[in-house]
Amino acid sequence: MQPKISAVGRKRNPFIEAARRVQIIKAATETVAEVGYAQASLARIAQHAGISKSVISYHFAGKDDLLEQVVTQIFDDGWALIEPRLASARTETERLHVHMEVELDYWGANRTRYLAMASIVDGHRTSDGKPRFAQKWEETVTVLQDLLSKGQENGEFRDFDPRVVAVTVRQGIEGALDQWARNPDLDLKAYTAELITLFDLAIRK
């Protein structure tokens, strides 16, 4: 009998266990980034990791579980980076700048993760055909939306639909990353500066 339930309640050596899981998640991330979600079979992931297919089945409840871990890990790591830096900002304008900068920093330093995340979020569905990770995306928009609303109350920003702007900022960031993902030579710092200016002008009072 094996402990198929992921993440918690594991029995034996938690170090080996964790190491293997990390290794597999890394391999899955890289494989998805390379060939895309639809082509990323367990066989390919296992091959990339240099392990047997059934090792994956041993450590994860299934393909769904594995992908969920991949996405969760990517988002958690990102969030851990963003959150403290957001907290230190004093105005909402500043907070918006920080948000864009740090997010572009994070993904910019993790190209593979960005590609994998994007591909999985787009491609992965539940058995009834609905997107499984749409909510992850939604959460990031909500954070921005709240920030923008607060800025309007503060009088930092003009009057606009905070949801529209939040979505557009989010998409603007993804646009930057898409460009850079296709062309790694692109100067992401400069792009970020342009983007910040763009939105500053668009929402200032």
Place this chain on the structure above:
Amino acid sequence: MQPKISAVGRKRNPFIEAARRVQIIKAATETVAEVGYAQASLARIAQHAGISKSVISYHFAGKDDLLEQVVTQIFDDGWALIEPRLASARTETERLHVHMEVELDYWGANRTRYLAMASIVDGHRTSDGKPRFAQKWEETVTVLQDLLSKGQENGEFRDFDPRVVAVTVRQGIEGALDQWARNPDLDLKAYTAELITLFDLAIRK
């Protein structure tokens, strides 16, 4: 003699032939929109169309061919709508407005097509793992970029990196559509107006 070659030199009855192709393309579009690229098998598409799997193979050279037709048709129809209306605009500012409005009109009237297009463009790869339709997306950005550059030369727009803004506009439009795709009750007209204002402020001199 099979009609596998999809472009020209058709011998067969062009009415029945065309009707079937249209039917299959429609079924493929709807299936992909519903369950996503990765889950859209020929079997599912055929089932959706109420026909036998092999009918698809008869009318298309293969799955790749079918999907290419789907994407091509979606883009061609869209472009046929956008182009004439762009031509009638007199300033680049106006042209940018028209671009956003008409594109959101087109996709807004073709929700299924939007979902299918997005899923295929993201998911479909060549056998060596590279995206097959990235170039389609690239083209739409180029049009915007040219428009913005011309506006800068005209003195209509301030100084900015036209590529950054073009990408961000493109992404802004997709953001609107994503929102609306998830929530059909969303007021796309109002969203469009907000978006136009946003970019007007961001790029005006």
Place this chain on the structure above:
Amino acid sequence: MQPKISAVGRKRNPFIEAARRVQIIKAATETVAEVGYAQASLARIAQHAGISKSVISYHFAGKDDLLEQVVTQIFDDGWALIEPRLASARTETERLHVHMEVELDYWGANRTRYLAMASIVDGHRTSDGKPRFAQKWEETVTVLQDLLSKGQENGEFRDFDPRVVAVTVRQGIEGALDQWARNPDLDLKAYTAELITLFDLAIRK
């Protein structure tokens, strides 16, 4: 209602009918010669003939019928050539020479037919897995066997098992043809002469 029963009892224009049948049989022969029995599908044959697949179904009861016609035609033509020349020989020795010469002449002038015949005879089976054309091959051996037996009674040949020698002559001829089929530059005349000498020495009194 179509006249699917082949060869006889056909209704309308027998000239067009016959011409089409000849064309199809030719295409089938060439296709099998080129790619081998196992790879010679009706689709490929039709493509080679530049006609629609269903034309074949119209003129022949099925794939089996077509292949049977191919083999029959090849053997009948060959036999029509061999028989009269055999009749004019006076001794069995001479008859054996003539047999080898004329058979190598016939196949030598019809490389495609030889390849097709060999491939079909080897590959074609009835639905229960038994060879369908083994009997054709058997017949040619029987002719040789009778010839050899008569020669023994005449006192032209030494004492041997006529079946063994008949089979070996037959195989010797096929060996010559196989060699030549692979290497069309081979001097078939010279090969024939060597072969005749070989069997002369082997069976003379």
Place this chain on the structure above:
Amino acid sequence: MQPKISAVGRKRNPFIEAARRVQIIKAATETVAEVGYAQASLARIAQHAGISKSVISYHFAGKDDLLEQVVTQIFDDGWALIEPRLASARTETERLHVHMEVELDYWGANRTRYLAMASIVDGHRTSDGKPRFAQKWEETVTVLQDLLSKGQENGEFRDFDPRVVAVTVRQGIEGALDQWARNPDLDLKAYTAELITLFDLAIRK
């Protein structure tokens, strides 16, 4: 990690692995012998072996790989039997006798293998339509040809084209086997004796 590569570096349990491979190769051999190359699908082979289709795919890289193993194994085993006995012969005449005897012994004791080999060698082609195993056949002829040439230099044999005789001997052996394959009651020993006499007379000085 799948074991698709068939040759070396096997990690897996070599006993189970080897046993399965042997079992599948045997089933493939028997199936081809029974129904012919063109009708020997993986489904039929699997059914014959009493296993699932995908087990074959697990142990072999594909149908081509499996058939290659079948042919290789058949030829290797045969050659292992022939070679040492050829070495012990002192004259070329004797060597020719041994060759015919031992080959007819080998195949005579392996009727199924003979049928399978013949069918695969005839039917199996590369994707461009060329025979894949013609070279195996060629090799056996070359051995005979060398033997005959040496016998001519020795003064054991008369002057003749060694290639013609080599091919004819090869074909003579196959003729014997074909006869016997169709009629297992045939006295192969007696047939062999007749064949040896035939060629002795044909090539002696």
Place this chain on the structure above:
DNA sequence: CATGAATGAGGGTTCATTCAT
């Protein structure tokens, strides 16, 4: 006479998963 259109069966192959060891 001829053929486009359609079909179900079956082709080889890959899939995620299970299980005994």
Place this chain on the structure above:
DNA sequence: GATGAATGAACCCTCATTCAT
């Protein structure tokens, strides 16, 4: 802890054949 072995379902595609026109 780990994995070779195995499986049935599903993949896309080609097959020989039928039928309405």
